[in-house]
Amino acid sequence: MTEDQPALREVERYMRAVIDRAESSGMLDDRAALPLYRVLAYHLGWMDEQFRPARVDGGKRIRPLLCLRCCEAAGGDPSAAAPVGAAIELLHNFTLVHDDIQDRSRTRRHRPTVWALWGEAQAINAGDAMFALSQLALLGVADRLPASSVALLLRAFNETTLRIVEGQVLDLGFEDRPSVSVDEYLTMIRGKTAALTAFAAWSGALVAGADPERLERFRLFGEALGLGFQIRDDYLGIWGRREETGKEPADDIRRRKKSLPIVLLLESMTPPDRELLDSLWSGPEVSDQAVEQVLELLERYGVRERVRAEVARLHQEAHSLLAEAAEPGPARDALAALLDRLATRSG
Amino acid sequence: MTEDQPALREVERYMRAVIDRAESSGMLDDRAALPLYRVLAYHLGWMDEQFRPARVDGGKRIRPLLCLRCCEAAGGDPSAAAPVGAAIELLHNFTLVHDDIQDRSRTRRHRPTVWALWGEAQAINAGDAMFALSQLALLGVADRLPASSVALLLRAFNETTLRIVEGQVLDLGFEDRPSVSVDEYLTMIRGKTAALTAFAAWSGALVAGADPERLERFRLFGEALGLGFQIRDDYLGIWGRREETGKEPADDIRRRKKSLPIVLLLESMTPPDRELLDSLWSGPEVSDQAVEQVLELLERYGVRERVRAEVARLHQEAHSLLAEAAEPGPARDALAALLDRLATRSG
Numbered sequence: 113m114t115e116d117q118p119a120l121r122e123v124e125r126y127m128r129a130v131i132d133r134a135e136s137s138g139m140l141d142d143r144a145a146l147p148l149y150r151v152l153a154y155h156l157g158w159m160d161e162q163f164r165p166a167r168v169d170g171g172k173r174i175r176p177l178l179c180l181r182c183c184e185a186a187g188g189d190p191s192a193a194a195p196v197g198a199a200i201e202l203l204h205n206f207t208l209v210h211d212d213i214q215d216r217s218r219t220r221r222h223r224p225t226v227w228a229l230w231g232e233a234q235a236i237n238a239g240d241a242m243f244a245l246s247q248l249a250l251l252g253v254a255d256r257l258p259a260s261s262v263a264l265l266l267r268a269f270n271e272t273t274l275r276i277v278e279g280q281v282l283d284l285g286f287e288d289r290p291s292v293s294v295d296e297y298l299t300m301i302r303g304k305t306a307a308l309t310a311f312a313a314w315s316g317a318l319v320a321g322a323d324p325e326r327l328e329r330f331r332l333f334g335e336a337l338g339l340g341f342q343i344r345d346d347y348l349g350i351w352g353r354r355e356e357t358g359k360e361p362a363d364d365i366r367r368r369k370k371s372l373p374i375v376l377l378l379e380s381m382t383p384p385d386r387e388l389l390d391s392l393w394s395g396p397e398v399s400d401q402a403v404e405q406v407l408e409l410l411e412r413y414g415v416r417e418r419v420r421a422e423v424a425r426l427h428q429e430a431h432s433l434l435a436e437a438a439e440p441g442p443a444r445d446a447l448a449a450l451l452d453r454l455a456t457r458s459g
Numbered sequence: 460m461t462e463d464q465p466a467l468r469e470v471e472r473y474m475r476a477v478i479d480r481a482e483s484s485g486m487l488d489d490r491a492a493l494p495l496y497r498v499l500a501y502h503l504g505w506m507d508e509q510f511r512p513a514r515v516d517g518g519k520r521i522r523p524l525l526c527l528r529c530c531e532a533a534g535g536d537p538s539a540a541a542p543v544g545a546a547i548e549l550l551h552n553f554t555l556v557h558d559d560i561q562d563r564s565r566t567r568r569h570r571p572t573v574w575a576l577w578g579e580a581q582a583i584n585a586g587d588a589m590f591a592l593s594q595l596a597l598l599g600v601a602d603r604l605p606a607s608s609v610a611l612l613l614r615a616f617n618e619t620t621l622r623i624v625e626g627q628v629l630d631l632g633f634e635d636r637p638s639v640s641v642d643e644y645l646t647m648i649r650g651k652t653a654a655l656t657a658f659a660a661w662s663g664a665l666v667a668g669a670d671p672e673r674l675e676r677f678r679l680f681g682e683a684l685g686l687g688f689q690i691r692d693d694y695l696g697i698w699g700r701r702e703e704t705g706k707e708p709a710d711d712i713r714r715r716k717k718s719l720p721i722v723l724l725l726e727s728m729t730p731p732d733r734e735l736l737d738s739l740w741s742g743p744e745v746s747d748q749a750v751e752q753v754l755e756l757l758e759r760y761g762v763r764e765r766v767r768a769e770v771a772r773l774h775q776e777a778h779s780l781l782a783e784a785a786e787p788g789p790a791r792d793a794l795a796a797l798l799d800r801l802a803t804r805s806g
Contacts, residue, residue: 137618139625139650143643145632148625210587214580233561233631236583237624240557243590244620251614259606266613267598271484273591277584278486278495284580285492296490303486 119190119197123176126198127156130249134241146234148241155205155226155238169221169358171208174454175200175308178337179316181447182330185438188320195252196315199269202246204308207276209239214284215367222358243273257319265315272311279303286370291378297370301342302335309338317437329437336433340426341454346371347419348458350410356459365406366398372422373415380413427455466537466544470523473545474503477596481588493581495588502552502573502585516568516705521801522547522655525684526663528794529677532785535667542599543662546616549593551655554623556586561631562714569705590620604666612662619658626650633717638725644717648689649682656685664784676784683780687773688801693718694766695805697757703806712753713745719769720762727760774802 135149153159157170176197180190211217212225213235219225227235250269254262282300286292313334317327348357349364350373357363364371370378381389389409392402410416430451438444482496500506504517523544527537558564559572560582566572574582597616601609629647633639660681664674695704696711697720704710711718717725728736736756739749757763777798785791 134618134621138621139646140628144625144629145635146628148628207587210583214583232579234628236557236561236586237628237631239583240554240586240590241621241624243587244617244624247594247617248614251610251617254606254610254613259601259609262606262610263598263601266601267595270591270594270598271481274481274485274588277588277591278491281487281493281495281581281584282491284584288492299486 119180119194120173120177122191122194123173123180123197123201126194126249126252127202128153128158130198130202130245130252134245134248146230146237148238151226151230151234151238152205152242152245154229155209155242157221161224161229168223171201171205171221173201174341174450175204175312177450178309178334178447179312181443181450182313182316182334182438183320184316185441185443185447186317186320186322186326186330187439188316190316192253192256193316193319195249195256196265196319197312198252199246199250200308200312200315202242202249203269203273203276206239206242206246207280209235209242211280213239214280219359253319261318265318268311268315272307275303275307277303279305279307287368289370292370292375294372294375294379297372297375298339301339305342305345306335306338309341310335313337313437326437329433333430333433333437336426336430337451337454340423340430343372343419343426344423344455344457346373347416347423350407351416352458358459362403362407365403368393368398373410373419376415376418377410377413380415381409385409423455427451466527466541467520467524469538469541470520470527470544470548473541473596473599474549475500475505477545477549477592477599481592481595493577493584495585498573498577498581498585499552499589499592501576502556502589504568508571508576515570518548518552518568520548521688521797522551522659524797525656525681525794526659528790528797529660529663529681529785530667531663532788532790532794533664533667533669533673533677534786535663537663539600539603540663540666542596542603543612543666544659545599546593546597547655547659547662549589549596550616550620550623553586553589553593554627556582556589558627560586561627566705600666608665612665615658615662619654622650622654624650626652626654634715636717639717639722641719641722641726644719644722645686648686652689652692653682653685656688657682660684660784673784676780680777680780680784683773683777684798684801687770687777690719690766690773691770691802691804693720694763694770697754698763699805705806709750709754712750715740715745720757720766723762723765724757724760727762728756732756770802774798 131149131152140148147163150159150163154161157168158166160166179197179200180193183193184190209226212220213227213232217225218228226238250266253265279300283304310331314327314331317330322330349369349371350362354361360366389406392405431448434444434447438447478496478499487495494510497506497510501508504515505513507513526544526547527540530540531537556573559567560574560579564572565575573585597613600612626647630651657678661674661678664677669677696718697709701708707713736753739752778795781791781794785794
């Protein structure tokens with residue numbers, strides 16, 4: 113996605129500049145236990161595990177792209193939003209580094225995670241540093257925007273972070289519960305995923321100088337996009353292909369994750385089927401055979417179709433909200449195309 | 460310390476207000492897995508483990524006190540620095556919540572740590588939320604200071620955070636190394652401890668409107684104070700009394716921590732004594748008898764006296780730097796008294 117987006121290249125340059133500046137003004141030398149900033153470069157796809165320059169998958173940069181496109185669609189210069197885009201991507205990656213520790217995920221984007229390579233304790237440090245760097249990136253707007261907008265942006269950025277953390281608190285708690293309602297699930301993803309896409313769309317429009325009413329429309333558009341994105345992610349977590357997702361097929365079943373398909377299944381099941389599911393899930397590991405049986409249950413209750421329909425509904429809703437937020441034109445068309453790509457992606 | 464400091468009460472109120480506002484605008488209800496904001500209130504000493512209001516030891520609030528006193532000593536109104544003091548204390552406590560996970564510390568201030576009560580994964584979340592809250596607290600100065608000072612303050616706050624994380628990276632790495640030089644140790648505590656006291660002193664003077672030269676003097680004063688504070692802490696980690704420190708006596712020996720006394724000992728020892736120490740430390744646990752023998756070694760090499768002398772030297776240096784930074788008067792006297800109290804504290 114980077115190739116066809118000159119504005120995204122600017123985001124990437126900005127992220128690198130913030131990290132390079134921090135490294136060169138920092139205290140760590142070659143004797144340090146962890147080359148902290150190079151670990152971040154590894155996570156972001158700029159280096160391999162031996163810290164040689166690399167160009168590997170470091171994520172799709174969807175959130176900064178959304179921010180820049182919304183800036184443009186609200187009549188602004190997208191390159192003015194580059195520091196905000198960089199801050200958003202760094203914030204997102206800070207949460208990923210910590211999530212991987214919390215979820216015991218050893219692989220992300222086909223590569224070992226930070227904690228899997230350098231241990232939990234240092235991965236906590238890496239995430240903390242990435243969070244501080246995201247704030248420094250955001251401060252890049254300080255001399256480009258009016259002071260009142262800067263304060264508004266910084267406040268919203270940190271409130272967004274709280275919503276993301278709250279979402280993660282809920283998500284971790286779901287693991288220990290027998291069932292979760294669809295409402296609770298939606299609250300969780302509204303925090304964990306949609307809060308940041310909502311901020312991305314809103315902040316892009318803010319940089320463009322949009323008025324409060326239009327800002328709110330962009331925010332709602334970004335939220336609907338994020339909800340749809342997460343539910344598509346849940347779909348792929350069960351029915352995605354390894355080559356495309358970089359994860360084991362049915363990974364979320366193996367991890368007993370209460371993603372939307374499982375939430376819907378739990379809500380619909382007869383008591384005997386529920387007992388069956390509980391027994392399939394009760395062992396220390398979910399066997400291949402058990403995974404097959406859970407997949408059958410999901411098919412039998414029509415869950416796959418229901419999840420697809422929910423993605424389609426949110427996709428339509430996001431299109432309507434976009435039409436309300438942005439004037440017709442190439443920038444809005446690009447956002448619509450991004451939306452279509454996200455709703456149908458397979459990895 | 461809170462009782463005799465009306466200005467500190469304002470810091471405390473400000474911290475509570477920031478957390479309360481976040482909770483009331485947040486998404487968590489009673490069904491959430493973790494009452495995130497009440498967990499923070501527990502850590503800060505405002506609630507007990509059942510989330511009943513409490514007034515227990517939540518730390519000495521030395522850093523905000525330093526910030527407010529420096530504001531006053533630079534000719535400012537200390538209450539104008541209350542948001543900065545609150546931000547500093549929240550930042551400090553974010554690092555403590557994460558440090559306790561990294562160091563496997565089950566007790567802090569005579570109470571179980573956050574991860575010991577609610578698990579590692581949720582403790583990571585609690586720390587992350589506290590960090591975001593510290594940024595929100597700091598933004599409280601946005602309408603009280605010129606925009607350029609606000610940007611400067613925010614940038615320095617996050618650069619300080621990077622130095623703290625770098626210090627923690629170094630500290631964790633020391634555990635796996637046979638020895639550490641005094642220089643490396645000093646770099647580590649300059650990040651882990653002195654970066655924040657330096658920021659506290661500097662930011663207090665910034666709120667007072669001090670010029671760059673005076674700001675730098677206050678920063679150096681805060682740094683010297685922090686270095687002395689940490690070395691006193693290292694002293695107490697070995698020779699402190701349980702009733703006063705809230706930790707086991709010789710806790711740092713049991714944890715094989717490369718604090719200054721051990722660094723000095725390793726540097727001075729004869730090879731046979733080094734072999735003895737290695738054998739004392741090699742087992743899965745350090746026995747009471749082994750602790751006694753390490754204490755004897757420290758005595759024999761005069762380490763206790765050398766650590767005391769280093770605290771005294773930094774104490775004198777901080778006094779000189781204070782005299783250069785601040786005009787004579789009651790505010791400077793109060794800072795001098797704080798400095799004396801810290802250099803001789805026993806808990």
